[in-house]
Amino acid sequence: MTIAVITIDGPSASGKGTVAARVARLLGFAYLDSGALYRLTALHAKRSSVSWNDEEAVAALARALPAEFRDDAVFLAGEFVEAEIRSEEIGMGASAIAALPAVRAALLERQRAYRQAPGLVTDGRDMGSVVFPDATLKVFLTAGADVRADRRYKQLISKGDSANLPRILQDIHERDARDAARTVAPLRQEPDARLLDTSDMTVEQAVESVLAWYREASASGH
Numbered sequence: 531m532t533i534a535v536i537t538i539d540g541p542s543a544s545g546k547g548t549v550a551a552r553v554a555r556l557l558g559f560a561y562l563d564s565g566a567l568y569r570l571t572a573l574h575a576k577r578s579s580v581s582w583n584d585e586e587a588v589a590a591l592a593r594a595l596p597a598e599f600r601d602d603a604v605f606l607a608g609e610f611v612e613a614e615i616r617s618e619e620i621g622m623g624a625s626a627i628a629a630l631p632a633v634r635a636a637l638l639e640r641q642r643a644y645r646q647a648p649g650l651v652t653d654g655r656d657m658g659s660v661v662f663p664d665a666t667l668k669v670f671l672t673a674g675a676d677v678r679a680d681r682r683y684k685q686l687i688s689k690g691d692s693a694n695l696p697r698i699l700q701d702i703h704e705r706d707a708r709d710a711a712r713t714v715a716p717l718r719q720e721p722d723a724r725l726l727d728t729s730d731m732t733v734e735q736a737v738e739s740v741l742a743w744y745r746e747a748s749a750s751g752h
């Protein structure tokens with residue numbers, strides 16, 4: 531029997547990570563935040579003075595990325611870097627290096643290795659289309675750009691960070707455009723992914739929808 535995988539792809543700040551982590555906890559599955567791998571690679575490049583445009587050099591860093599997920603937090607070479615990788619600057623860097631095919635190839639097998647019994651919930655941009663094409667359930671989770679900017683703004687403020695709403699909205703538009711326009715693994719709803727627009731939903735309602743779809747998909751023998 532293949533190991534269950536639920537993929538949750540979608541645009542920035544739609545709530546993918548929040549929903550994916552809760553679904554994973556409720557099902558007792560592992561959780562992979564694939565965006566964190568791209569963010570860690572961007573941070574690693576910045577710290578190593580490697581340009582985000584230098585495809586071969588960034589791919590080499592990605593292949594040997596000293597990344598670790600521990601207790602819901604992210605470490606780079608043993609250093610706690612959760613706050614650094616969540617900045618909008620590193621988000622833009624992650625989006626830039628994610629457009630480089632050699633970087634995506636370098637991270638592919640590392641992502642697949644997270645598929646372990648009893649199951650995996652993962653979020654990103656291409657988890658259903660490229661990394662786990664045979665996933666049990668594929669969700670495309672989205673929300674309007676204004677709603678997403680507002681969510682990211684509140685998230686940053688609640689962590690005590692400074693945040694500028696118009697700037698966040700502009701970043702979201704830029705990142706959406708770049709993630710959707712790239713030639714490798716562009717962000718889009720695949721025909722076999724179920725659409726979950728959370729613009730008018732609470733986190734609990736979004737989580738319930740995913741769980742109900744997962745029960746349906748499991749019952750149909752996928």
Ligand SMILES: Nc1ncnc2c1ncn2[C@@H]1O[C@H](COP(=O)(O)OP(=O)(O)O)[C@@H](O)[C@H]1O
Nearest residue numbers: 542543544545546547548681685728731732733
């Ligand atoms: N209905 C909802 N579904 C998911 N997240 C929501 C919802 N409403 C508000 N949020 C909030 O949106 C913020 C961004 O969510 P996050 O999981 O970081 O998004 P993403 O992983 O897509 O970038 C979080 O603070 C989350 O609690």
Ligand SMILES: Nc1ccn([C@H]2C[C@H](O)[C@@H](COP(=O)(O)OP(=O)(O)O)O2)c(=O)n1
Nearest residue numbers: 542543564565566568624625628654655656
């Ligand atoms: N599977 C993935 C995950 C992220 N990326 C890229 C594209 C995104 O702009 C960056 C950051 O992803 P992340 O999911 O952390 O970003 P958000 O939290 O949605 O703002 O990485 C990707 O190309 N493929």
